[in-house]
Amino acid sequence: MRIAIAGATGTIGRHVHAVAAARGHDVVSISRAAGHDLTRDDLVEALTGVDGVIDVVSISTLSRGRATSFFETTSRRIQRDGTAAGVRHLVALSIVGIDGVDSGYYGAKLAHERQVTSGDLPFTLLRASQFHEFAEQTVSQGRLGPLAIVPRALLRPVAAREVAEHLVDLAEGAPRGRVDDLVGPRDERLIDMVRALLAHDGRSLPTWEVRLPGAMGAAMASGRLRGNTDARRGTLSYADWLRQRDSRA
Template sequence: MSRPMSTVAVTGGTGTLGREVVGALVAAGHDVVVTSCSSSSLRDGVRTVRVDYGRPVELRAAFERADAVVHCATNVTGLRGGEAELGKRVLAAARDAGCGHLVYISIVGADRIPLPYYKAKTSTERLVEDGGVPWTILRATQFHELVARLSSALTRSPLVLVPDIRFQPVSVTEVGARLADLARGSPAGRVRDLGGPEIADWPDLVRQFQAAAGRSRPVRPITLFGSVYAGYRAGHHLAPDGDTGTITFQQYLADRFRR
């Protein structure tokens, strides 16, 4: 059940996902406070607070009077303690500010694929669950943007060698809308995973990317080894039984290259 119009703080609100969350919240009539470590601006009517995530007092001040916090900021590099330390600081600030709901975005298969970043996301999930703030966690599959970026990098070679794994890319707009909806509601714990409308072989997605980008290099699937690759081969990063978006990778590409 959605609550009356409230104030929601969004960490990382100037990033790819954060902007979508902010847009959905504003469209629904909520007051939004964006915390960001950059000086990027958003839109009129949205208060953007530049913070150092390593300074709890700055975060706590930004979260004052916020009914909910959507935690979209992330630390992929692992510097300054990484994702888990960032989550710990956001949690402490939300708790000290008296926020009644924290929404965290994670990754499908984070607990089953042994990538360092995935392990950090799983650790942060545990922190959220035990952090003393009522919580909601949403796991999503890979964004269209990530699959396109990886595919673009691969197609710079004359012969495109692509690991024979599958992806279920999802629209960042739809993930942002789901997070905004969750923030408007009551804490729900771990909710159903969210994936894209199609599960496709990565080589086929690369071919779609090439067609949209006007490239025509030969694509050859390859087999890799190791525990990370085995996790992807097993499909642990997919959400066939979860909720699904509606925007396909091909639709995303058509819109991207049209713009």
């Protein structure tokens, strides 16, 4: 089948692309690297002949306003142009545990979900927990002089590759609406993940755990982002993923 990936070069998108291509699907990359700006460009031509779209677009910001504008704009464009092109299935990715957290990035993802569920395209919506890669992103984005500032967060992280495999599974089937969440196999603290990453890489960088302000910070610290006990479980732990990381580079 012909599958378009919106956000094909991002942390999760590159895995989705690799999984779909390995299964023999005809993959269409929708990303700036492929010459598409989802906030401005007409996508009808790119989506013509596409059976399903996997939406894994993202933006690096904690600003609720900026992120909401981005997700609403890109989702409306996928809905509008996908409908015009005859797309039959939209698969979208969101985050576990964000109900009621109408703040920061999580509030923007709730707005994204509303666009997906209220649009014309038949959809499947998957919520997943934070990826194992979140530790490296935290180090990159949280540097403050000689320190790495780490948000207080209780997580059940999952391998991005496993999320990608499940997204392609869903795209290969019929639209199902909201499906069971996908989380990792073990509970982790983000600060421990960051320290394990630094030790693995031989980097000497002091870390300082802080609780982020507001509803988003409270959600991260509360453990609600671990998902429910009835969520689907991934199999690759963070420790095993870290040991395999060098061979995947």
